[in-house]
Amino acid sequence: QQQVKQSPQSLIVQKGGISIINCAYENTAFDYFPWYQQFPGKGPALLIAIRPDVSEKKEGRFTISFNKSAKQFSLHIMDSQPGDSATYFCAGDYGGSQGNLIFGKGTKLSVKP
Amino acid sequence: EAEVAQSPRYKITEKSQAVAFWCDPISGHATLYWYRQILGQGPELLVQFQDESVVDDSQLPKDRFSAERLKGVDSTLKIQPAELGDSAMYLCASSYSHGPANFRDEQFFGPGTRLTVL
Numbered sequence: 001q002q003q004v005k006q007s008p009q010s011l012i013v014q015k016g017g018i019s020i021i022n023c024a025y026e027n028t029a030f031d032y033f034p035w036y037q038q039f040p041g042k043g044p045a046l047l048i049a050i051r052p053d054v055s056e057k058k059e060g061r062f063t064i065s066f067n068k069s070a071k072q073f074s075l076h077i078m079d080s081q082p083g084d085s086a087t088y089f090c091a092g093d094y095g096g097s098q099g100n101l102i103f104g105k106g107t108k109l110s111v112k113p
Numbered sequence: 114e115a116e117v118a119q120s121p122r123y124k125i126t127e128k129s130q131a132v133a134f135w136c137d138p139i140s141g142h143a144t145l146y147w148y149r150q151i152l153g154q155g156p157e158l159l160v161q162f163q164d165e166s167v168v169d170d171s172q173l174p175k176d177r178f179s180a181e182r183l184k185g186v187d188s189t190l191k192i193q194p195a196e197l198g199d200s201a202m203y204l205c206a207s208s209y210s211h212g213p214a215n216f217r218d219e220q221f222f223g224p225g226t227r228l229t230v231l
Contacts, residue, residue: 006155032217043117043204043222044156089155093217100169101220103155 003027004092006104013111019077021107023090030092035075038087080111115139117223119205125229131193134226138207146220147180147190148204156204162188195230202227
């Protein structure tokens with residue numbers, strides 16, 4: 001049972017463009033929604049996260065938009081750079097302080113110079 | 114900067130053999146996680162420790178997989194016997210996890226062990 005659905009599977013964006021990755025969740029027990037960035041040969045690293053009582057969170061060029069009623073959230077990368085080329089995973093977490101992450105399948109982003 | 118250490122980074126084995134992976138979490142981190150990441154998929158939790166105790170091993174194939182964290186610090190994940198379908202990246206993560214239930218500590222991931230079963 002896939003509790004977090006992520007799209008698109010891959011994305012190609014020109015340098016300076018906006019990258020948008022979408023996720024939808026099923027489990028209403030999720031109360032924390034992080035995005036992870038993974039470079040080849042590396043483990044995932046937390047990029048930005050949001051709680052469902054907030055509709056938007058921005059950190060630098062990265063913004064999460066959250067729609068609780070639709071059970072959807074998205075990552076926007078403004079002014080995309082070649083260094084942003086990586087795989088991005090959204091996740092839902094329902095597990096208290098110890099965390100229980102359910103990841104989406106990932107989006108491979110390529111930013112062309 | 115403190116990091117989660119894993120070894121080996123790569124492991125090639127034949128099916129039916131035993132393999133073991135080691136993880137050293139960030140010092141002071143109480144919670145340790147083992148994930149399996151199949152190529153093209155997101156990580157999936159196998160087992161979660163709080164100190165030396167297993168908190169969640171519901172997704173661990175217990176007929177062939179075992180995990181331990183005897184002193185509540187480093188951890189070992191073992192597969193015996195390995196099967197072709199076990200080929201994947203095995204990721205270890207840790208988090209501080211000493212806060213209240215409504216506070217979410219970041220999970221820090223190690224670089225993973227890439228397992229290939231032939």
